Amino acid sequence: MGLLCPPSRVVGSDERTGDRVRPEQENDFEDFVSRQQGALLRLAVLLTGDRGHAEDLVQTALLKCYRHWSRITRGGDPTAYVRRVLVTTHTSWRRRRLAGTEQVVESLPDRASPPPPENDEELRTALRALPPRMRTAVVLRFYADLSEAQAAEAMGCSVSTVNTQTARGLARLRTSLDSRLVREETL
Numbered sequence: 001m002g003l004l005c006p007p008s009r010v011v012g013s014d015e016r017t018g019d020r021v022r023p024e025q026e027n028d029f030e031d032f033v034s035r036q037q038g039a040l041l042r043l044a045v046l047l048t049g050d051r052g053h054a055e056d057l058v059q060t061a062l063l064k065c066y067r068h069w070s071r072i073t074r075g076g077d078p079t080a081y082v083r084r085v086l087v088t089t090h091t092s093w094r095r096r097r098l099a100g101t102e103q104v105v106e107s108l109p110d111r112a113s114p115p116p117p118e119n120d121e122e123l124r125t126a127l128r129a130l131p132p133r134m135r136t137a138v139v140l141r142f143y144a145d146l147s148e149a150q151a152a153e154a155m156g157c158s159v160s161t162v163n164t165q166t167a168r169g170l171a172r173l174r175t176s177l178d179s180r181l182v183r184e185e186t187l
Contacts, residue, residue, distance in 0.1 A: 029069050033062060036079060039144075040086060046139040047090045049128035057093070061086040083144070084154045087136060091156075094132050126176040130169050137165035138173070 037058065044054035044061075065072055065082050072078045127135055133155075140151040141162070151166075152159045 025069050025073065028073060029066055032078060032082075036082065040082065043083070043139065043144055044086060044090070046124075046127060046143055047087070047132075047136060049124070049135075053093075057086060057090055061089050064089065080150065080154070084156075087140070087154045088156065090136070091132075122177060123173075126173050129176060130172055134165045134169035134172070137162050138169040141166050 040058045040061070041054055044057045045051055048054045048057060061082060064085050065078070069078075072081050075081070127138070130138065136155055137151060140146045140154055141148070144151075146154065148159045148162050152162045155162065
C-alpha cells in the first residue's frame, strides 16, 4: 500500500515561522507516515464516516504537519500532535460544510476501489448517527484508546466535556444498537 501523502522531494519552508524541513527530517517524516498512516486512516474513517473523506482528511493533516515537521519533532513523539491536527481539521471541515459550501450531486461517482469488508457495519452506522462532537469523543476514548486528558487535548476542550460527550454517546449507541437487535428478533 502506497503512502497516502507522499512527501514532496522539494524541501519546504514556512517563511513566517522560519521552519525548514531538512532532507534528513524528510526521511523521518516518510518513516512516520509509513508507520502511522493506517492508524490515522482508521481514526479518520470513524470520525468522518466515509473512507474517501477520511483519506482526504489524513492527507490534509499530514500536509499541515509536514510544513512544520522540524518544530513538531523537537518535542518528541509527534503522534499526539498529528492526531490533534487530524481532529481539528475534521472540526474545521465540518464547520465549513455547515456553512453550505458543498454542492448536491445527482449521482455518486464510481469509487477507485471497493471499500474493505466490514464486520461491524451496524456499529459504524450507529456511530455516524451521533453528533460529530459525541462521535469524536467516543472514537478517541475507545477506538484510539486515549485517556480523558489526551482526548480533551485532541478535541481542544475540558476533561469534563469529554466525559459528558462520551457518556451521552455511549448511551445513544446502546439505545441504537439495542433497538436494532430487538427489531431483528421480532422479524
